[in-house]
Amino acid sequence: MGAIYLIRHGQASFGAADYDALSPLGFEQSAVVGAELKRRGIEFAQVRSGTLARQRDTAATALKALGSAAEVVEDERWNEYDHVDISRHHADGAPQQDGREYQRLLDAALTAWVESGEDGPCAESWPAFLSRCTAALAELAGSLGKGENGLVFTSGGVLGAVAGALMGVPDAGLRKLNRVTVNTGITKLVSGRGGVTLLSFNEHPHLEGETARLLSYR
Template sequence: MTEVLLVRHGQASLGGPSYDQLSTLGYQQAQWLADYLHAQHQLNPKAAMVVSGGMKRQQQTAEPILGHLGHTSALEQSGFKEFDFESVVMSYLELNPGYPLADKPTSNDLYRLLSAAMETWAESGLKLHAHQESWLDFHHRVAQAWAELQPLKDGRSIIVTSAGVIASILRQLLRLDNRATIQLNLQIKNSSVTRLHYDGSHYHLSGFNSVSHLEHPERLHAITSA
């Protein structure tokens, strides 16, 4: 049976010069994930391919996976790039200049802010600039990339992407509404694996947001979502 793994990138560099760059922990998460997938592959060898949305943090997460498979590069599908969450948040703050954001916001503060911004975006309540995607445009882009995907028959296709894209794919497959899509998005952990099986006509969800490679006492600190 055809297997598709949706992998979220490792922890990015939140607060650094560029978010689109794995943090030191993000690189470690990616390596642990690659080792885990390699062990699974040895137990159940299949033809495999790796697809990336092409963002730096996605490509950097894919690199150790490719190394274990003996591949030189991932196939790039720009439709699997993340939406520009920073511009969504900034557009929300422009509409809400009095939003109570601390000078040094905690992860919970940022979670609430992103949730509120995404809900407003989904309701077409943001004043978007010409370069910004609407909520529907984003999901249309992901759906088009998903439709163009040609997973390996009786093989394993690994898509290294981001939380918004994974939530969008599941939105399509599970027919989720806006609120459920946003809630799903905000749950997805760094370097997590969501597993799908394809029977030739339908995709079936068999695992969501798994971080088995991090569920060891010495690695629990590495379970992150930002």
């Protein structure tokens, strides 16, 4: 049975002019998760990444540590929701200053975004976001042969929505799981005749012990 490994990107630049850039810590985390995948001895037939800089740079750094020359196929369906647009419409902008206060405002904004459904003011609605994420997963699962593994570099909101959808509660997944995802956490799905099943969520043993200083949520 093949597996699909979903990796959240490394730490981005919260509060900076360009949030999408990986921070120095983010590059360290990306190398460490690549080393963790190498330790597990996994070979990947398909590698995907969103088109955001933080996702692409995490992929490149992790694959280098993994020692893989696999081609990374970029697919914007793996991109994160537009937190700036959502915050603008549902949280009066939610400036990226204090992390806890920002999280509180973002949680409320995401709830409003979900509840507004297809008629919300944002450029991308919650149903559209969920549809593209699940479609990207279905496409990847369908492209894998028997026993083959896939690898994806994506973001916390995508992870929460996909994991929630696989458990039948996509809304709760976005609102509850998204906020606890760690940078470069590993979510493992198994793909077989019965479809795709969530096996583990947000694994991060590579960020414990001697590397515990690398653990971050934002």
